[in-house]
Amino acid sequence: MSDVSLDNTDRGILFMLQKDARNITIADIAEEVDVSASTVRNRIEDMEEAGIIEGYFPKINYEQANFPLHVLFVCSASAEEREELARHVLEQRGVVDVREMLTSKRNLYVEVVATDTRDLTEITNDLSSQGFAVESTEIITSHYTRPWEEFSSGPSGE
Template identity: 45%
Template sequence: MADDPLDNLDRRILHLLQIDARGASDTDIADETDVTGTTIHNRIEQLEAEGVILGYNPEINYEEAGYPMRVLFICSTDLSQRSKMAREALEVSGVVNVREMLSGEENLHVEVVAEATSDVKESTEQLDALGLRIVSSNILAEEHIQPWNHFHQELAGEDAETPSEIGSDDE
């Protein structure tokens, strides 16, 4: 969509999907945007086809799922190998997220979830075997996530403090 930037409706759809992608039906979004459900459906398909929407992933409380340890490894690799190493790191046991940093020494951030310290040790050994140099590691206590509300917030009619609760009748 680089040649054809997002219009206001696309931005509004993206914002509403970030709030509740699972619970927001085409009809719910249509009601919020004053267009038809068919238009919403078509726009979402277009956003998916063009790679703007990459997928729909649940937010998981790993501790409640039996994996109380979350560790963020700050790693270093050659910049020319960064993307390759990121893909390989995703194959390591327990890795749930890898972020490539644009530059610098600490250019891969690898998040691992584990049931016990022995699992973290195994992940550490696998990262090391890939050739990643672990600069530091931090045990994550909490993570706070919110929808990015800058898809033309004024057009969305949203108050940054209280996003709309589309599809959340059963919460």
């Protein structure tokens, strides 16, 4: 847990970054949250150092990138092995995202991309051989996100 306490300026910066970190400038953020550009730069740096901002990632349309199979594996792993398996599976070919859940069953969500069914079968076999019990396989057709509304109120209360 972070010891950092976010104020309205920090929340406004996070909201703007979540909306479109690639295309927004420091000056745009500064204007939106009503502080100087240097304040925005310093706040972003502080939040990165504190681990609040963990990185900046592109949102990829895998189908457009010629990876037509975008699949979510819902898996189970023992509580003792879950974290280690989650970290290790990221090294497997095709895996793009792993979510560790608190539940006892269906506690790992492994997102993969593949070129064809043969490729997907190999990935499935690799998951099984690593100790995952695959509970279900879901084809992802679309993925929608939005900034968390808690970050939307800037210093002016907007």
